[in-house]
Amino acid sequence: MADNWSIETVATANPDTVDMELGPDGLIHIVFHDEITGNNSYLRRDSSGTYTDLNFPYLGHHLQLDFEPANDHAYVLYIDRDSGDFMLAWQDFEGNWDNKVVSAAHDAQTLCFEQLNYEQYFAYTRSTGEVRYGFADGGGSLTTSMGVTTGSEVPEVSLALRSDGAPRLSYNLDGVLYYAKTTNLINWTSTVIDDSSNAVGLFSSLALDSSDNPSISYHDDWNTDLKYAWYNSFSSSWTISMIDGLTSSTGDLTSMALDPRNDYPKITYRGIDCSVCLSELVSSGLWIKTEVSDVLSRRRKIRVNSQGDTFILFEDGDNDLIRLAVDYRRIFSGGFETASTDEWDTTSPQ
Numbered sequence: 001m002a003d004n005w006s007i008e009t010v011a012t013a014n015p016d017t018v019d020m021e022l023g024p025d026g027l028i029h030i031v032f033h034d035e036i037t038g039n040n041s042y043l044r045r046d047s048s049g050t051y052t053d054l055n056f057p058y059l060g061h062h063l064q065l066d067f068e069p070a071n072d073h074a075y076v077l078y079i080d081r082d083s084g085d086f087m088l089a090w091q092d093f094e095g096n097w098d099n100k101v102v103s104a105a106h107d108a109q110t111l112c113f114e115q116l117n118y119e120q121y122f123a124y125t126r127s128t129g130e131v132r133y134g135f136a137d138g139g140g141s142l143t144t145s146m147g148v149t150t151g152s153e154v155p156e157v158s159l160a161l162r163s164d165g166a167p168r169l170s171y172n173l174d175g176v177l178y179y180a181k182t183t184n185l186i187n188w189t190s191t192v193i194d195d196s197s198n199a200v201g202l203f204s205s206l207a208l209d210s211s212d213n214p215s216i217s218y219h220d221d222w223n224t225d226l227k228y229a230w231y232n233s234f235s236s237s238w239t240i241s242m243i244d245g246l247t248s249s250t251g252d253l254t255s256m257a258l259d260p261r262n263d264y265p266k267i268t269y270r271g272i273d274c275s276v277c278l279s280e281l282v283s284s285g286l287w288i289k290t291e292v293s294d295v296l297s298r299r300r301k302i303r304v305n306s307q308g309d310t311f312i313l314f315e316d317g318d319n320d321l322i323r324l325a326v327d328y329r330r331i332f333s334g335g336f337e338t339a340s341t342d343e344w345d346t347t348s349p350q
Contacts (some may be wrong), residue, residue: 004192004313004327005290005292005293005324005325005326006234006325006327007065007292007293007324007325007326008049008202008323008324008325008326009321009322009323010030010043010045010051010083010313010321010322010323011032011041011043011051011321011322012224012320012321012322012323013032013033013034013036013037013041013163013297013320013321013322014034014035014036014315014317014320015033015034015035015119015315015322016035016061016062016073017032017033017061017062017063017064017111018030018031018032018212018278018299018300018301018314018315019031019032019063019064019065019076019084019301019313019315020023020065020301020311020313020321020324021065021066021067021074021303022303022305022311023054023072023074024045024067024072025065025072026042026305027044027045027046027047027300028045028303028311028324028346029042029043029044029045029074030042030045030051030065030313030324031042031043031056031063031064031065031076032063033061033062033063033078035061036320037196038059038081039059040056040058040059040060040061040063040078040129040319041053041056042055042056042076044331046326048155049326053098053183054091054095054303056076056089056334057097058078058080058087058089058097058099058256059080059082059171060078060079060080060081060087060322061077061078061079061081062078062079062108062110063077063078063110063111064076064077064078064112064113064122066114066115067115068090068115068116068118069117070117070118071083071198072093072194073090073091073092074090075088075089075090075115075120075248076088076089076090077102077111077113077120077122077162078336079108079111080252083105084105084106084107084108085099085101085102085103085104085105086102086103086104086106086108086111086122086134086136087099087100087102088100088101088102088136088342090312093176097306101114102120102122102134102136102141103122103141103143106124106126106132106143107126107127107128108124108125108126109124109125109126109127109173110124110125110156110157111123111124112157112158112159113159114159114161114167115159116161116165117165118137118138119135119136119137120134120135120136120137120141121133121135121159121161121167121317122134122135122136122158122159123155123158123159123169124157125155125156125157125171127330128148129148129149129154129155129156130145130146130148130149130155131146131147131148131157131169131171131173131333132146132147132160133146133157133180133188135165135167135185136336137260140193142185142186144146144185144186146169146171146173146178146180146188146190147173147175147190148173149169149172149173149174150174150284151174151175153168155171155173156171156174156202156203156204157169157170157171157204158170158171158189158204158205158206158216158241159256160206160207160208160214161208162208162212162286163208164212166181166182166183167181167185168180168181168206168214169181169188169194169206170201170204170205170214170216170218171201171204172200172201172202172204172208174201175195175197175198175199175201175205175222175350176192176194176200176201177192177193177194177200177201177216177218177229178190178191178192179191179193179206179214179216179231180194193229193238194218194220194227194229194240196220196240197220197221197222197223198222199217199220199221199222199233200219200220200221200222201220201229201255202218202219202220202221203218203252203269204216204217204219204254205217205218205254205255205256205267205301205339207257207258207265208258209258209263209331210260210261210263211233211263212281213228213230213232213258214226214230214231214254215230215231215258215265216228216229216230217243217254217255217265217267217269218241218254218257219251219252219254219269220245220251221252223245223267224245224250224251225241225242225243225244225250225251226229226243226244226245226250226267226269226279227241227242227243227244227250227251228240228241228243228265228267229241230265232274234300235243239343242265243279243285244269244271244277244279244289245288250269250270250271250277250295251269251270252269252270253269253298253299253300254267254268254269255267255269255300255301255302255312256268256302257266257302257303257304257310258304259308260304260305260306260308261306261307261308263281264280264281264282265281266278266279266280266281266302266304266310267279267280267302268292268300268301268302268314269300270297271291272307274295274296274297274298274311275291275292275293275294275295275297276291276295276297276300276314276325277290277291277292277296278292278302278310278312281309284340292312292325293316293323293325295309295314295316295317295318295319295323296317296318297314297315297316297317298315298317300312300313300314300315301313305310309326309328310326310327311324311325311326312324312325313325
């Protein structure tokens with residue numbers, strides 16, 4: 001493990017999914033479903049590293065978390081245990097939970113979610129190999145199919161919202177990476193980003209920078225590479241880079257976040273022996289790779305706060321734990337900026 005990282009134990013669990021967001025309070029908020037107990041949890045981490053259980057009361061799975069900018073409240077989208085419906089849960093100002101049906105059952109295998117203007121945007125994949133997008137407000141919901149895979153690879157999808165609320169998707173179908181956009185939530189335009197191998201575009205993670213330009217991290221399964229694609233608005237074209245391809249089974253299970261200070265990407269992914277790796281752009285064309293943890297890990301999520309501090313939530317499959325890796329050493333413009341020299345080791349991860 002890299003010396004500059006602090007690894008915390010969040011909970012004892014065997015989760016089917018883990019999700020994490022930075023709240024308006026600047027604190028880490030975490031949701032997960034434990035496959036062993038069947039229970040759901042919502043935890044908030046304070047600045048001292050103490051976790052508080054917010055007593056999420058509903059039964060379901062595939063929990064996804066986001067915050068409503070209009071009121072700073074947390075919203076959790078999940079799949080109901082009994083009905084399979086998409087359910088939305090939230091807390092009122094007194095801390096009481098409530099929920100409602102967002103959309104009828106869809107046989108969803110994966111799920112992602114964004115909340116804006118009291119409306120829900122979600123994308124999911126089905127066991128039939130279909131990628132779908134959904135939108136819901138107080139008046140009902142609609143869903144749109146992005147296509148059905150005919151190959152053996154299971155499709156995945158990632159969702160992000162522009163600053164004007166327009167949704168964007170990245171997904172793979174039949175071993176091809178696509179990027180999709182819409183202006184009316186119904187009619188979509190999909191662009192092939194990478195079709196360079198027989199199985200590319202898996203485990204994509206989409207992020208939009210401060211100018212709403214898209215970046216995508218993803219896995220090339222055919223060549224076992226971690227790859228990164230970004231849209232250059234000046235040339236109106238996509239640039240694709242191979243970030244990590246030196247070992248077998250490298251680069252899947254990606255999660256990406258952009259540093260708010262400079263829009264540089266930070267990508268966590270699986271390295272050799274299922275370890276938790278991080279590759280981060282520190283200056284033009286220069287990437288630094290760090291092995292954050294060497295445990296078996298199938299699920300992860302990365303977030304970066306406004307100061308450049310990095311948080312990686314991951315499953316520790318060796319010990320049936322959920323862990324949080326924290327790095328307050330801030331990489332910026334090719335160098336290192338340390339939050340507190342007496343608090344963190346500033347050893348270079350190279």
